[in-house]
Amino acid sequence: MSERIAVLGAGPMGLAVAYQLARDGHHPVIFEADDRVGGMTASFDFGGMQIERYYHFHCISDADFLAVLDELGLSSMMRWTETRMGYWFGGQLQAWGNPVALLRFKGLGLLAKFRYGLHAFLCTRRTNWRPLDPVEASGWIRRWVGAEAYEVLWRRLFDYKFYDYADNLSAAWIWSRIRRIGRSRYSLMREKLGYLEGGSATLLHGLHGDILRHGGEVRLGAPVERIVIEDGRVRGVVVGGQRLAFDKVVSTVPLPFVPRLAPDLPEPILARYRALKNIAVVCVIAKLRRPVSDKFWVNTNDPDMDIPGIVEYTNLRPMDAHIVYVPFYMPGEHPRYADPDTVFIDKVKRYLMQVNSALGEADFLDVRANRYRHAQPICEPGFLERLPPRKLPVDGLWVADTSHYYPEDRGISESIGFGRMLAREVVA
Template sequence: MTQQQQRIAVLGAGPMGLAVAYQLALDGHKPVVFEADDRVGGMTATQDFGGLDIERFYHFHCTSDVALLQMLDELRLTDRMRWVATKMGYWYQNQLQPWGTPFALLSFKGLSLPAKIRAGVHAFLCIKRNDWKPLDRLEATGWLRRGVGNEAFEVLWRKLFELKFYEHTDKLSAAWIWSRIRRIGRSRYNIFKEKLGYLEGGSATLLQGMKAAIEARGGEFRLSTPVQQ
């Protein structure tokens, strides 16, 4: 190992840990990845379901995921991505309503017309915006409430935040939720049709590809090895 090369510990083999280890390996270092689980992937890992590998959580990819698409190309996995037109629904007042297009928003039963227009304008501005730094200093739910108004926030957003983040609901950066709105909003065939990507074989295709690339460059994985302070 040369003086420039270093043997560097990476804690966790989830997507972030794998990305760090992958870049270290590309830069000529020898990452050693420690993972408490018996497999790589973290929340993107798969589990055996009667002989079928099923992802622990649902994941999709967007056309705006430039870094991911570049990595797939580097790993020669581009042909494993399947782009499909998807449909979205919103369950409200015991009814599944169409969602995800301007027409769906205008026909949504549960918001006044001014609230619909305000929510639509806010989404449009999020999609067009590129500068995230000012938003990073703002709290997400307050920023959303100011943007879409109280009515749309209460109907469309409040329960989503509370059921996902519980006591951490008011501790999130507005830059985070803006990036989610922008990411989905830009991944479309056109204004009326959403376009999302799914890897053939699920996230395991990418995870195993990254693991193999890291190991091929001298990296190591120590699974079932929790790190204690």
């Protein structure tokens, strides 16, 4: 029997939910507060160039993403590129990301290099992550790689992404990041990452169009004000002051919004949502006349730089100008998050000119900053038990965001796979 189902949020997960529901003969209606689909994958006009607000890349292991491309007839738009990593340490840009680069790295002793490499290798071979869920990550890494390698290669990555939470993260979450990058290698020495011709917009437009063709709806600029719950079941949503009836509701918006959207949920459930914490991001995008380096991804360990890394996007996806993303992660309540965009933009110019001394002010064609308050969940030890269930104790209501495919990091492929699974569960 066909059901009328409200889907909150048009990011990759919400689109995937509606895509699967529509293809299965139901009538999903997506409500999105933004004026475009995509969430963190949405693009914007960057001086005549359409580009994502936040950087994205694809790994050869992204099976759910590749499957939906095939279904949409978009597989021919996929491109794979051999990419390079770097590490800015000791005032110089060093090669990184393979065993030879590790051996040649200036700043570590031989034993520290061996322990670091062994840990990374074993992470790619581990399959059972649950024993790592209650383990604190920084201590786990120190025990494996030693104090020297942790200080040089890890500490600032923790500090400049999580600040006060740096010593209270789940080892399972860190493990999943190490494994994903490790599995993007197609040989011991080479890394291969992918991009879509036209960027993420190619996928977003494909999903959007397919939902419409199969009888679904996508309503933009239409934030849901309230999920209507009566007599222990969901009755619909309130949008623009108007109550709309639905058989079921699936929310994919960030979990911190749930207490405001569904205040009629039982208080113990609301308390679990309120206890969740998120990292915010200010992502600066620079358009340059010339490249900064030949690296796609550069980790940074520099006392003068309060960033975990630099992403030179056009070393993955060629474009008309050189595009660099520089993310500033921090808890949303951190005072620095309130700084004006110009503070972050000035820092980025200085940092990039420090990495490449040949760059000057005239090489910066345009620089913008985008912000997202709920960019990433803070996955503390034991996060699996803290996470509210996706199926709530209300008939017809499901609530999930990227936290629900923990320990995997947020990603387009993971959101698609989880969203499609959720859609099937909703109508099972």
